[in-house]
Amino acid sequence: xxxxxxxxxxxxxxxxxxxxxxxxxxxxxxxxxxxxxxxxxxxxxxxxxxxxxxxxxxxxxxxxxxxxxxxxxxxxxxxxxxxxxxxxxxxxxxxxxxxxxxxxxxxxxxxxxxxxxxxxxxxxxxxxxxxxxxxxxxxxxxxxxxxxxxxxxxxxxxxxxxxxxxxxxxxxxxxxxxxxxxxxxxxxxxxx
Numbered sequence: 001x002x003x004x005x006x007x008x009x010x011x012x013x014x015x016x017x018x019x020x021x022x023x024x025x026x027x028x029x030x031x032x033x034x035x036x037x038x039x040x041x042x043x044x045x046x047x048x049x050x051x052x053x054x055x056x057x058x059x060x061x062x063x064x065x066x067x068x069x070x071x072x073x074x075x076x077x078x079x080x081x082x083x084x085x086x087x088x089x090x091x092x093x094x095x096x097x098x099x100x101x102x103x104x105x106x107x108x109x110x111x112x113x114x115x116x117x118x119x120x121x122x123x124x125x126x127x128x129x130x131x132x133x134x135x136x137x138x139x140x141x142x143x144x145x146x147x148x149x150x151x152x153x154x155x156x157x158x159x160x161x162x163x164x165x166x167x168x169x170x171x172x173x174x175x176x177x178x179x180x181x182x183x184x185x186x187x188x189x190x191x192x
Contacts, residue, residue, distance in 0.1 A: 010034070016052060045157070045167060046070070049090060056080030057126065066090075068160040071136050073127050073187070074180050075169075076106055077113075082126035082191070085110045091139060093158055093167040101173055105180045112183030122190040131187035142170040 014026035023034040049070040050063035060080050072078055072089035087106045092099060117125055143165055158167040169176055 019052065046160075054081060054084065056084070057082065068162065069164045069166045071132065071166060073132055073135050074106070074109065074176070075102075076109060076180075077127040077188075079127040079129040079132040082124040083117075085113065090166050091169050094169050094173070097173045102169070102176055105177050109180040109183055113188075116183055116185055117190075120190055120192075122192055124191045125188045126191075127188055139170050140164070143168065146170065 010032055012024070012026060012030070012032060014028045014030065017025045017027045019025075020031065023032045024037065025031045046066075046068065050066055054062040056062055056065075056078070057080050062078060062080060065078075065080055070090040072086065072091060075089040075092045076085050076087065078084060087103055087110070088099075092102055094102065113125060116122075159165045
């Protein structure tokens, strides 16, 4: 048996009160020691990205940086959050293929990052702000004049009140695979 059906798996439906060093504590008072947390929130896009407070470098709060247009480098990392990797972050939605494939690409990239951290003997890794800004500019430029970008084409849930589509991957999945096929340490700062 695997996953939540396994002896070691837990499906917790209570709200998380807080994260502990080795797991979570629910609002019901239950504490779970965990190696991995899969946080599945449903269809509230801003709520799912900002579901809990993440304090990053200098005590900055990620949700404050996100505002109404969250961003993540290839949906996985953020320049304010060392050692932070997520799957299904900003820019993961697609309307033309399989998000499962994107998940496989993300997992491969994250594993590459973890291998690099271990090989270097680093204590932390953090995305460079310049890499984030370049990436966000590329995604918004690439999204222009696509069906999911402007009100002239389509107005729906994936755009915020300012008309910014921060949810969709802006091009084909081969490009996502190509750009995430290996962890590119040039986009990151390592601390030892």
